[in-house]
Amino acid sequence: MVFLALFSEETATDYLRDRLGPRYEAACQKCVHHAQKSAFFRYCYLLIHGGMWLDADLALRQSPAPLFTHPMPFFHQRRRIHSLLANWLMIAAPGDSVIDEIVAISLRNIEDTAFFERHAAARNIPAISGFHVVRRVAAQRLHSVFKNTPAAPTPIGVIDETVHDAI
Numbered sequence: 001m002v003f004l005a006l007f008s009e010e011t012a013t014d015y016l017r018d019r020l021g022p023r024y025e026a027a028c029q030k031c032v033h034h035a036q037k038s039a040f041f042r043y044c045y046l047l048i049h050g051g052m053w054l055d056a057d058l059a060l061r062q063s064p065a066p067l068f069t070h071p072m073p074f075f076h077q078r079r080r081i082h083s084l085l086a087n088w089l090m091i092a093a094p095g096d097s098v099i100d101e102i103v104a105i106s107l108r109n110i111e112d113t114a115f116f117e118r119h120a121a122a123r124n125i126p127a128i129s130g131f132h133v134v135r136r137v138a139a140q141r142l143h144s145v146f147k148n149t150p151a152a153p154t155p156i157g158v159i160d161e162t163v164h165d166a167i
Contacts, residue, residue, distance in 0.1 A: 005045070009034075012041045019048055027110040033125045040110065040129040042090070043103045050094035067091050090134075101137050109133070 007015060017025035024044060031037040042053045052064060068091065092099045106129035109115055119127045126132040 007041065009037065012037070016041065016044055020044060023111075024107070027107050030110055030116070031129065032120050033123075036125045036129050039131070039133075040103075040106050043099060043106060043129075046090060046092050047096070047099045047103050048094065050092055050096065053090045055089070064091065098137060098141065102133055105133050105137065 013025050013028050016028050028037055028040055031040060046053055052068075090099075109119075109128045116128060119125070
């Protein structure tokens with residue numbers, strides 16, 4: 001089944017209020033930059049519904065269906081640019097623990113007035129709710145795996161340039 005959901009700023013905040021409550025709506029409304037709002041919304045949407053988030057300026061060349069059979073979230077990695085994870089292409093199951101952690105950290109960053117104002121003033125939007133949060137969660141998960149923690153976290157899949165160019 002293919003489902004395409006398009007949201008305006010107003011319908012996105014209404015959606016967050018209706019699905020997650022006024023705290024999430026207020027957090028989205030507090031965001032000062034459209035990219036920040038979009039990042040926070042996409043994490044929340046994926047947490048609720050799962051599926052694939054694909055930014056409007058990306059196009060698929062073939063079906064990503066095989067990626068949906070894995071029990072882990074996938075994130076895009078652009079090696080040619082910065083060799084780090086990004087949030088413009090994400091695939092996850094509903095309620096995924098990695099996405100849940102990304103939502104929780106983004107929400108905490110937005111609600112922490114001192115943190116928010118310091119980073120907003122510096123125009124460091126990715127640190128509040130952007131791809132820096134995705135990278136932080138991924139790094140913490142990998143660190144936990146390598147330290148052999150008793151409750152191993154969900155692994156994280158990476159779609160690199162080779163796969164991205166093929167998709």
